[in-house]
Ligand SMILES: [Fe+2]
């Protein structure tokens with residue numbers, strides 16, 4: 001298609017964005033908009049699927065039948081989120097198989113948080129409270145994102161994320177009402193996850209080159225730093241109610257800003273984890289590769305079955 005023919009299409013696209021309407025898969029869209037969305041939604045889908053591993057690790061060691069049922073349901077929800085999001089990405093013209101290959105080869109990323117280990121059952125609670133809590137801050141504005149299939153997937157996902165956050169908080173609250181040893185487990189877990197949770201919003205705005213364009217296109221609605229601030233303000237009173245200390249000596253209420261001041265995460269550590277050098281990067285990808293290989297026969301059987309259905313209906 002020539003540039004001359006594209007001009008009215010581009011104008012229609014810009015107008016849709018300006019009206020805060022949705023772009024749908026059948027609509028014309030600039031190549032860079034499509035590429036940005038594929039990168040963002042795929043990264044989100046991969047995070048849901050890889051994110052099953054740190055918690056799945058504790059299913060067989062849950063302390064009671066109730067905790068096991070809750071954790072199983074939560075981890076299954078994350079699989080469902082991954083599937084919605086892979087489907088949304090497929091509407092942009094890429095296949096799920098291709099996306100999986102890009103994840104396994106390291107050309108597409110997933111959230112840095114899932115490269116940290118889960119060392120105690122308190123981590124199940126902390127992940128629900130802080131990691132799903134951060135995910136909610138990130139994802140609620142995405143319900144209004146400009147690409148239709150992504151926004152609609154996020155509406156369903158967010159409903160489940162709020163259950164995840166509550167189950168985590170409830171688990172921690174139960175432990176805080178228990179023994180000194182249990183309280184120490186919770187504090188130790190929060191100490192490990194606080195800074196990585198703040199990193200989930202991505203680098204500071206000054207180091208996030210894609211943010212501005214993503215906001216112009218209505219893909220992102222808030223900057224990384226705005227979302228991080230919102231998360232801190234939301235979490236501080238919850239920490240107080242829980243009786244845990246957030247491991248940041250600079251954390252305090254700023255009356256003038258009507259918001260909390262807080263310290264800066266170790267961004268060097270963040271970039272190391274993104275580059276693949278976090279504590280569990282190799283383990284997470286190796287596990288995903290193994291699951292993919294072991295699932296080959298299921299994919300083949302499903303394809304053979306689908307082909308037979310077509311033959312029988314001809
Ligand atoms: Fe999720």
Ligand SMILES: [Fe+2]
Nearest residue numbers: 078132161164
């Ligand atoms: Fe979740």
